[in-house]
Amino acid sequence: MNFDQIIDRRGTNCTKWDMMGAPSVGVSAEDGIPMWIADMDFEAPDFLQEAVHGLVERANxxxxxxxxxxxxxxxxxxxxxxxxxxxxxxxxxxxxxxxxxxxxxxxxxxxxxxxxxxxxxxxxxxxxxxxxxxxxxxxxxxxxxxxxxxxxxxxxxxxxxxxxxxxxxxxxxxxxxxxxxxxxxxxxxxxxxxxxxxxxxxxxxxxxxxxxxxxxxxxxxxxxxxxxxxxxxxxxxxxxxxxxxxxxxxxxxxxxxxxxxxxxxxxxxxxxxxxxxxxxxxSARGAAWVDELRTYVAENSRLFLAGTSEIPGVTPMPMQSTYLSWLDFTNTGMEMGEVIRRVRQDARIAPSIGADFGTGGENFLRFNIGTTRARVLEAVERLQAAFSDLQ
Ligand SMILES: Cc1ncc(COP(=O)(O)O)c(C=O)c1O
CATH class of the missing domain: 3.40.640.10 (Type I PLP-dependent aspartate aminotransferase-like (Major domain))
Known part of the structure; x- marks a missing residue:
């Protein structure tokens, strides 16, 4: 499976991409990277497509x-x-x-x-x-x-x-x-x-x-x-x-x-x-696909955590699973309002807001790395640039 392949989900009634402009998300999908709601940007694997085609062929x-x-x-x-x-x-x-x-x-x-x-x-x-x-x-x-x-x-x-x-x-x-x-x-x-x-x-x-x-x-x-x-x-x-x-x-x-x-x-x-x-x-085919996916997401995680940990004051939490990375901005010394403004407006990234996750989440943002490697690396670059003034 080629997880690097980019599929354009815009204009498909896709929550993650087509709701980006909403005030609660706040980043235009034109040049923004959606890293909020928990779904992945990968094309569906062939065994799922075949199942849907089988259903369609029954025509009932x-x-x-x-x-x-x-x-x-x-x-x-x-x-x-x-x-x-x-x-x-x-x-x-x-x-x-x-x-x-x-x-x-x-x-x-x-x-x-x-x-x-x-x-x-x-x-x-x-x-x-x-x-x-x-x-x-x-x-x-x-x-x-x-x-x-x-x-x-x-x-x-x-x-x-x-x-x-x-x-x-x-x-x-x-x-x-x-x-x-x-x-x-x-x-x-x-x-x-x-x-x-x-x-x-x-x-x-x-x-x-x-x-x-x-x-x-x-x-x-x-x-x-x-x-x-x-x-x-x-x-x-x-x-x-x-x-x-x-x-x-x-x-x-x-x-x-x-x-x-x-x-x-x-x-x-x-x-x-x-x-x-x-x-x-x-199914057995599903199991083989998931094993490939786990390897891909783990590498996304390694790169995202390594890249964001280079931003002074940002502490990514180590991950053992999932595509939902969690970054602590406490040591930037910045108000979270300013952190969120930079992530949305300067980096053009839509994260999930940590305060929504309850007590203890206030200084965090969640980033969905269930996307192509290229987009994860682009997100790292944008975040590093948005906080480049920090020493
Ligand atoms: C822990 C957890 N439970 C449930 C859900 C949502 O499940 P569903 O889409 O089946 O309602 C999510 C989605 O992110 C989740 O992270």
Whole structure:
């Protein structure tokens, strides 16, 4: 696969490129580099194109079956890629994972209940909790040896007794930290001690860098499966987020019954395109493609971190996975308003704003490096130029 090939996504109703001019993004797509929303600029691989062509050739888009074989395929992927023996019978399909999180909040919490999140984290976590009328309970991550760590002691001290759910991101977005089995076990014990349901959003689990190993919670801490909900999707790995399909795996019968009741009540069902593409993705050809992609993204990360670390005062967080790089501007001594102005107006780059990721994100910007190598290097040059006055 030629990940260096540039495809023009402008004018295709593409959020990342065609929303750049919006005030919240603020950089024209004409000469700007979009490094915000989490999708990749690569052309879809041939095995996905063939699946779509197969669908088109049938020339009929009526009602369909096939969710059972989809679940078998997902189970195969989780077993072969991650050593997790997920039971197809414990899986449900949702309209993407944002929808999956929102449905879990409906199923497992009441208005006013608190939901714990480790900040800074994917900004939609807090939004989904607030949109549901539940309360966000932030547990700020601490930086040790340059990377994020959970502080379960501090979290324990801050508990109010109203917490029902802990919404976790594994690997972590931003910066792609891969939690160790020991950390996951400690988290599982914490959830058991405080009687919390653990929602683990593992959407980024496939994009580990060569040599790095992600461990799913059911593998690291099997004893927690009676309170565990796993959220997975092919959307980030294969860049099929537009097809809106998420998988919610709930081993415990009682918890799954609660979730299923919400799904049935709202008549949530998988869609045809998501089903066809996910089945095509979770395949031997998909696995080979992902391995190439991991190598490419890891090299993007190496170059982006090396280049941006040359800017005085900028500290890129080391990455183990994902295409979501996280830069700390604290030591530039600059107001973040000025940092953002320089990145948008001088460098002509649209990043994600760190403050949106919750407490601890204020002095950071997130840069999506899931794009061509040339564009990553161009972004580095532009950032170096925009801050060239710093000593
Ligand atoms: C951790 C995490 N969960 C969920 C999503 C969104 O999932 P979906 O597009 O399936 O709603 C994202 C997108 O960036 C994400 O980073």
């Amino acid at each position: 888009y009526g009602y369909f079956i096939g969710e059972d074989s989809l679940k078998e395929r997902i189970a195969w992927w989780m077993q072969t890629r991650h050593g997790w023996a997920a039971d197809p019978a414990s899986m449900s399909s949702t309209y993407g994972l944002g929808n999956g999180i929102a449905l879990c909040l409906q199923a497992f919490t009441q208005p006013g209940d608190e939901v714990i999140i480790f900040t800074p984290v994917y900004h939609e976590f807090a939004k989904k909790v607030a949109n549901a009328g539940r309360t966000v309970h932030e547990s700020p991550l601490v930086i040790r040896d340059g990377v994020y760590h959970m502080d379960l002691d501090a979290l324990g001290d801050s508990m109010t007794g109203r917490e029902k759910v802990l919404l976790f991101c594994s690997p972590h977005n931003p910066a792609g930290r891969i939690w160790t089995a020991g950390e996951l076990q400690a988290l599982a014990e914490f959830c058991a001690r405080h009687d919390l349901i653990l929602l683990s959003d593992d959407v980024h689990n496939d994009l580990t860098y060569p040599g790095e190993t992600y461990v799913p919670i059911p593998v690291a801490a099997p004893s927690v499966t009676n309170r565990l909900v796993m959220l997975t999707s092919a959307s980030k790995t294969f860049n099929v987020a537009g097809t809106r399909l998420g998988t919610i795996t709930i081993p415990d019968d009682g918890l799954r019954a609660k979730f299923s009741a919400v799904l049935t009540g709202l008549n949530i069902q998988p869609n045809l395109l998501g089903l066809v593409l996910t089945e095509a993705a979770y």
